[in-house]
Amino acid sequence: MLRFLFGRLWQSLVLLVIVSVIGFAVLNLAPGGPLSQFALTPGMTQAQLARIAHQMGLDRPLPVQYWEWFTRLLQGDWGRSYRDNQPVLSVIWSHLMATLLLMGTSTLISVLIGTWVGVLGALRRYSIFDYAATVGAMVALSIPTFWFGLIAIYLFSLRLGWLPAGNMYTIGDGSVLDYAVHLIMPSLVLALVNVAVWSRYMRTAVLDVMNQDFVRTARAKGLTRWAVLTRHILRNALVPMITLLGLQLPTILGGALVTETVFTWPGMGRLFLDSLGYSDYPVVMGLLMLSAILVLVGNLMADIAVAVIDPRIRLG
Amino acid sequence: MADQHFSSWSRPSRRRVLSLIGASSAALVAPGLFGKGSAMAAPPSEPTGQVIVGFSQEPTIFNPHMPHIEVDEGIHFSLFDPLFIVDDKGEFQPSLATEVPSVENGGISEDGLHWKIKLRDDVKWHDGKPFTAEDVKFTIELLVDPDFRSWRRDGHELVENLTVVSPTELTFDLKSPYAPYPSILAATFIVPKHILGEEADKNNAPYNNAPVGTGPFKWVERMAGDHITLEANEDYFGEGPYLKRLIYKYIPDLTVLYTQFKTGDIDVVGLQWITPDKYQEAKDLPGKSVAVVPAATVESLSFNMDRPQFKDPKVRQALYHALDKQTIIDALYYGLPTPTETFMPQQSAYYNADLPKHEYDPEKAKSLLDEAGWMPGGDGIREKDGVKLAFTNSTTAGNHIREQAQQFIQQSFKEIGVDMSISNLPPAVMWGDYWMMSKFDSVVVGINFLTGSDPDVSNYLAPTSIPAKGGAGQNTWQYDSEEVGKLLDEGGSTFVTEERKAAYMKLQEVVRSDLPFLPMFQYATVRGHKEGVEGVVPNINVRIDSWDVATWYWDK
Numbered sequence: 001m002l003r004f005l006f007g008r009l010w011q012s013l014v015l016l017v018i019v020s021v022i023g024f025a026v027l028n029l030a031p032g033g034p035l036s037q038f039a040l041t042p043g044m045t046q047a048q049l050a051r052i053a054h055q056m057g058l059d060r061p062l063p064v065q066y067w068e069w070f071t072r073l074l075q076g077d078w079g080r081s082y083r084d085n086q087p088v089l090s091v092i093w094s095h096l097m098a099t100l101l102l103m104g105t106s107t108l109i110s111v112l113i114g115t116w117v118g119v120l121g122a123l124r125r126y127s128i129f130d131y132a133a134t135v136g137a138m139v140a141l142s143i144p145t146f147w148f149g150l151i152a153i154y155l156f157s158l159r160l161g162w163l164p165a166g167n168m169y170t171i172g173d174g175s176v177l178d179y180a181v182h183l184i185m186p187s188l189v190l191a192l193v194n195v196a197v198w199s200r201y202m203r204t205a206v207l208d209v210m211n212q213d214f215v216r217t218a219r220a221k222g223l224t225r226w227a228v229l230t231r232h233i234l235r236n237a238l239v240p241m242i243t244l245l246g247l248q249l250p251t252i253l254g255g256a257l258v259t260e261t262v263f264t265w266p267g268m269g270r271l272f273l274d275s276l277g278y279s280d281y282p283v284v285m286g287l288l289m290l291s292a293i294l295v296l297v298g299n300l301m302a303d304i305a306v307a308v309i310d311p312r313i314r315l316g
Numbered sequence: 317m318a319d320q321h322f323s324s325w326s327r328p329s330r331r332r333v334l335s336l337i338g339a340s341s342a343a344l345v346a347p348g349l350f351g352k353g354s355a356m357a358a359p360p361s362e363p364t365g366q367v368i369v370g371f372s373q374e375p376t377i378f379n380p381h382m383p384h385i386e387v388d389e390g391i392h393f394s395l396f397d398p399l400f401i402v403d404d405k406g407e408f409q410p411s412l413a414t415e416v417p418s419v420e421n422g423g424i425s426e427d428g429l430h431w432k433i434k435l436r437d438d439v440k441w442h443d444g445k446p447f448t449a450e451d452v453k454f455t456i457e458l459l460v461d462p463d464f465r466s467w468r469r470d471g472h473e474l475v476e477n478l479t480v481v482s483p484t485e486l487t488f489d490l491k492s493p494y495a496p497y498p499s500i501l502a503a504t505f506i507v508p509k510h511i512l513g514e515e516a517d518k519n520n521a522p523y524n525n526a527p528v529g530t531g532p533f534k535w536v537e538r539m540a541g542d543h544i545t546l547e548a549n550e551d552y553f554g555e556g557p558y559l560k561r562l563i564y565k566y567i568p569d570l571t572v573l574y575t576q577f578k579t580g581d582i583d584v585v586g587l588q589w590i591t592p593d594k595y596q597e598a599k600d601l602p603g604k605s606v607a608v609v610p611a612a613t614v615e616s617l618s619f620n621m622d623r624p625q626f627k628d629p630k631v632r633q634a635l636y637h638a639l640d641k642q643t644i645i646d647a648l649y650y651g652l653p654t655p656t657e658t659f660m661p662q663q664s665a666y667y668n669a670d671l672p673k674h675e676y677d678p679e680k681a682k683s684l685l686d687e688a689g690w691m692p693g694g695d696g697i698r699e700k701d702g703v704k705l706a707f708t709n710s711t712t713a714g715n716h717i718r719e720q721a722q723q724f725i726q727q728s729f730k731e732i733g734v735d736m737s738i739s740n741l742p743p744a745v746m747w748g749d750y751w752m753m754s755k756f757d758s759v760v761v762g763i764n765f766l767t768g769s770d771p772d773v774s775n776y777l778a779p780t781s782i783p784a785k786g787g788a789g790q791n792t793w794q795y796d797s798e799e800v801g802k803l804l805d806e807g808g809s810t811f812v813t814e815e816r817k818a819a820y821m822k823l824q825e826v827v828r829s830d831l832p833f834l835p836m837f838q839y840a841t842v843r844g845h846k847e848g849v850e851g852v853v854p855n856i857n858v859r860i861d862s863w864d865v866a867t868w869y870w871d872k
Contacts, residue, residue, distance in 0.1 A: 032744025038383050039747040045775075045790065046752055046783050048468070052383055055465045055519075084376035084540070085524050094540040150571065157579050165579040166572065171368070171543060171563055264567050264576070266541030274374065274541070274568070279744060 079282035088286040099267035110194030118202025137196035149262035186263040205237040246302025250294035363548035366561035370582035396505035396529035428493035448483040454509035499768035532557040532866035558869030590842040606844035616833035630688035637681035653837035668824040706735035707757035713740040754784040795832035
């Protein structure tokens with residue numbers, strides 16, 4: 001196990017360096033750059049832009065800039081945002097909680113509902129429920145979130161006035177209840193698609209397990225349907241779900257761009273888009289590194305969890 | 317309008333001589349569109365209530381002297397004051413200064429070289445410390461500090477012998493007379509010496525994210541990616557503030573911005589406002605006050621005059637005749653913008669209303685091209701001396717209405733045998749070297765040519781302002797006209813307003829006849845606020861809605 005972990009860690013570090021080099025190169029080689037936004041607003045001249053670029057160190061050769069960024073990162077300094085002059089980590093931190101709240105809630109909802117819809121669909125295969133769930137999943141998967149979000153706002157905020165039209169909380173309120181009320185619409189809109197995804201996966205996984213010999217044996221032993229389901233089917237069917245959840249980790253922390261935009265939720269998805277739009281390289285690089293780390297950690301955690309749950313799998 | 321160009325501060329140059337000082341006739345006057353009816357109640361005796369302003373871009377730069385975009389100025393106007401401001405009538409009004417320096421009141425010498433500024437003695441910073449002439453001196457010196465990443469140095473670079481005579485008076489000289497300097501000072505917010513002056517690294521000072529100013533509102537907090545909260549500065553020296561709290565909310569999508577205006581989540585629709593397509597619905601919304609407000613930005617189809625296709629004036633004239641601007645305005649921009657023939661905003665005192673009117677006439681366009689010897693080739697595209705009348709046209713990718721306008725223009729040009737292909741670029745690419753160094757054939761672009769209310773456009777039109785030829789300005793058309801250069805010098809060197817006017821009138825005539833760009837229309841924006849929010853007055857001379865936020869109040 002230790003050897004496995006050490007090997008993984010080593011691989012991961014090499015991978016991170018490669019990711020950072022590629023990311024840095026692609027970002028900096030793309031035309032434009034952090035100062036081009038100022039060419040638009042009151043009359044920057046080339047000379048002024050060149051002066052600011054020089055002051056920011058943007059006119060140095062790329063490898064030099066990368067090396068400086070890299071050595072600072074090794075010392076724990078992620079740099080400063082060009083856009084708001086804050087340390088990168090605190091910029092990310094300030095958006096992380098919003099995203100965790102939204103994505104956490106919606107993932108919880110979608111996993112809970114999705115797995116049960118999947119299980120029921122598999123147990124009652126070809127029943128009306130199964131067909132309804134299948135069609136429902138297809139519909140949910142094909143609705144654009146942006147449109148669905150706006151429809152929800154139109155219906156529940158503009159027409160009925162039940163729910164707020166967006167935002168994370170009422171400015172000046174910020175009680176738990178206030179957060180909860182604001183959370184309902186975006187988390188459900190976001191969960192809708194994921195319920196569909198989870199139910200499809202779960203249904204397949206359960207069907208897969210149900211047809212295996214040990215399930216038939218368990219039935220033949222005279223176990224109740226419930227006991228077979230919980231002790232044998234689910235325990236096996238959930239193994240691939242854990243891998244899936246591990247792979248979802250970067251997505252959960254990466255935020256949901258569209259939902260965050262429609263519901264003006266100040267999360268990571270929007271941070272990424274805004275930072276990209278402003279060519280805020282330090283923040284984009286920070287987010288890139290963070291998501292690379294999360295992918296690696298998510299995979300590792302999933303592997304370990306599966307090994308713990310499933311005695312057939314040994315790490316090494 | 318992030319993809320439009322706004323006016324530049326002109327670069328200092330010897331050609332220019334002081335003239336405008338105190339000349340309020342230079343003003344752009346925005347009509348009072350938000351009705352100030354007789355029913356308007358008096359403002360409250362002490363700050364009450366809160367207003368939420370929605371912006372579609374996020375303000376992130378709070379030190380007004382660091383590189384920023386227009387939305388950041390919304391916050392600057394709330395937190396800081398300049399020495400004097402440009403009001404909605406285009407007139408300078410004293411703010412931190414007790415009077416606007418002019419030749420008449422002795423604030424500026426006859427030759428424009430010696431300045432004297434008198435300051436108020438009753439102004440306090442938000443932390444309670446008194447504001448003095450030292451702060452003004454510090455601010456101007458900060459702007460030219462080689463270590464400071466300063467937004468703009470134009471004009472300030474000319475200042476020398478900056479002397480604090482007393483806490484309420486300072487004098488300085490200009491190396492050369494510079495007419496637009498009052499306009500620049502009107503946009504230079506004064507920052508505190510006793511805080512920022514103490515910082516070793518002013519670029520990364522904590523102050524930049526916890527600003528202290530003299531303005532009507534004080535900094536409370538920023539929730540990154542969401543909103544900024546300010547509260548009333550009860551010790552404000554000027555009129556107001558009448559609001560207890562002021563919140564700037566960032567709503568990144570224009571559809572959502574409008575939706576939150578409808579639901580009442582925001583009280584005032586700020587920067588980027590309501591999209592023109594929503595105007596018909598918006599103007600009838602109950603409980604909301606919505607109006608069309610002209611902007612100084614002029615939309616044009618701009619040529620790179622260095623390209624062989626565009627060297628022939630007949631070609632440019634023909635293309636103008638082939639341009640159906642009224643259809644573009646009516647069909648794509650919902651009839652809101654006003655057609656124009658010039659770069660000068662129609663609200664300006666320098667606007668020339670007598671320019672020849674544009675006629676949409678494809679037949680005339682064809683005959684002009686025939687006359688000039690541009691004959692259709694085998695593929696139907698006109699050509700002359702081996703040069704095909706074919707070119708690319710670029711603008712910001714993602715600006716949908718403008719992209720549709722491009723396609724419409726493409727069709728119109730095709731009908732007269734001109735092949736315009738569309739090649740749009742992301743904003744960062746479009747407005748980088750591609751625009752600055754004239755690497756385009758033609759573009760569709762919106763530009764505000766003026767510096768505040770000053771009519772000087774040397775930065776854009778002077779033959780010495782071509783960056784592709786080593787010039788300092790933004791004459792990216794490479795419009796190289798001796799006559800224009802002469803007129804700009806004239807306009808910048810005369811002290812008599814009428815003479816100055818004559819120069820700019822003539823200038824507009826020359827540009828109209830040369831057509832380095834085909835003027836299309838002057839933009840209009842659809843702005844709105846809840847009924848009951850009083851004092852929201854549009855000002856065409858500033859870039860942001862909240863310039864007069866000190867005097868906003870709720871009429872309950």
